[in-house]
Amino acid sequence: MSEFQEFSHTTTSGAPRWVGLALGLLSGLSLIGLGLGWSALNQAKNLEQTTVASKQASEALGQRLAKEDEINQQLQSDLKVIADKLNVTQGELITARKQTKNATHAVDQKVDTLATSMKAELATKASADDVTKLNGDVTGVKGDLDATKNSIQMARSEMGTLIARNHDEIDQLRRTGQRDYFEFTVQRKGGATKVGSIQLVLKDTNPRKNQYTINVLADDNSFEKKNRSVNEPIFFYTGSTRSALELVVNKVTKTSATGYLSLPKGATTASASTATSGQ
Secondary structure (H helix, E strand, C coil): CHHHHHHHHHHHHHHHHHHHHHHHHHHHHHHHHHHHHHHHHHHHHHHHHHHHHHHHHHHHHHHHHHHHHHHHHHHHHHHHHHHHHHHHHHHHHHHHHHHHHHHHHHHHHHHHHHHHHHHHHHHHHCCHHHHHHHHHHHHHHHHHHHHHHHHHCCEECCCCCEECCCHHHHHHHHHHCCEEEEEEEEECCCCCEEECCEEEEEEEEECCCCEEEEEEEECCEEEEEEEEECCCCEEECCCCCCCCEEEEEEEECCCEEEEEEEEECCHHHHHHHHHHHHC
8 A cells, every 4th residue: 555655755756846847848939930920921021021112112113114115205206396397498499599590591591592682783884984993992991001100100210109199198197107107288488388307498480390499497307309390209308217218299389388297206306305495
C-alpha cells in the first residue's frame, strides 16, 4: 500500500514540469509567428504605397505624353498651312516674272519696230541739204556742250591752285575751306583800297586787251605789276605768311578792276597779331 502511494506521488509531481516546457515553447512560437506576421504586414503596406506611387507617376507620364502629342499635331498642322502658303506665293512669283518678261519683250519689239520705221522714213524723205543742215545743228550743239564743259572746269595756276573766273567759282573755292578769299573792286582814281592784309592801287586798265597795271602795298613795301592779263594769278609773299598770297583780277573796265585775293588759312589772323604787336 505504501509503494503504490509513493509511485502515484512521483508521477503526479513530474507532470507539471513537462507541461510548463511545452507551454513555454508554444509561447515562443507564438511570439515568432506574431513577429513574422507584423513584418509581412509592413512589407505589404510598403509594397502597396510603392504601387500607388508608381501608378501616379505612370498617369502623370501618360498625361505629359498626351499633351506633347497634341502640341506636335498642332505644329504639324501649322507647318502644313505655312507650306501651302509658300507654294502659293512661289507660284504667284513665277507668274509675275513671266508676265514681266513678256511685257518687256513686247516693249522691245515695239521700240525696234518704231526705230526701223523712223529710219526708213528718214532715208526716204531726207535730202542732201537736210543731212547737211542736221550735221550743222549737231556740230553747234557739240560746240555749246564743249563750251559749257570748259566753263565748269577751272584752270590751275603754276602753283597748283584753282583759278576762279567769277563770283560763283569764288564761292566754290571758298566752300572747300582750304584758303580765305577776299573779293574786291578797285577804282583807278580811288586811291589805295584795303583788301585783306594788303592794299591795292589801280594804275591803269586796257579793256580791249583785258590787261591792267596795279601796285601792291604789303609790309610797308610797294611793288608794281604792269600789263598783267585778266585771270592771270599774281603770287607774292608777306612777312606773316609762309605760303604765297594769290591775286587774281577777273574783269577790267576803263575805270575799275574786279577780282579776289586768296590767302592761306590763318594768314589774316597772323597779320592782325603782327599789327597789334607793332603798336
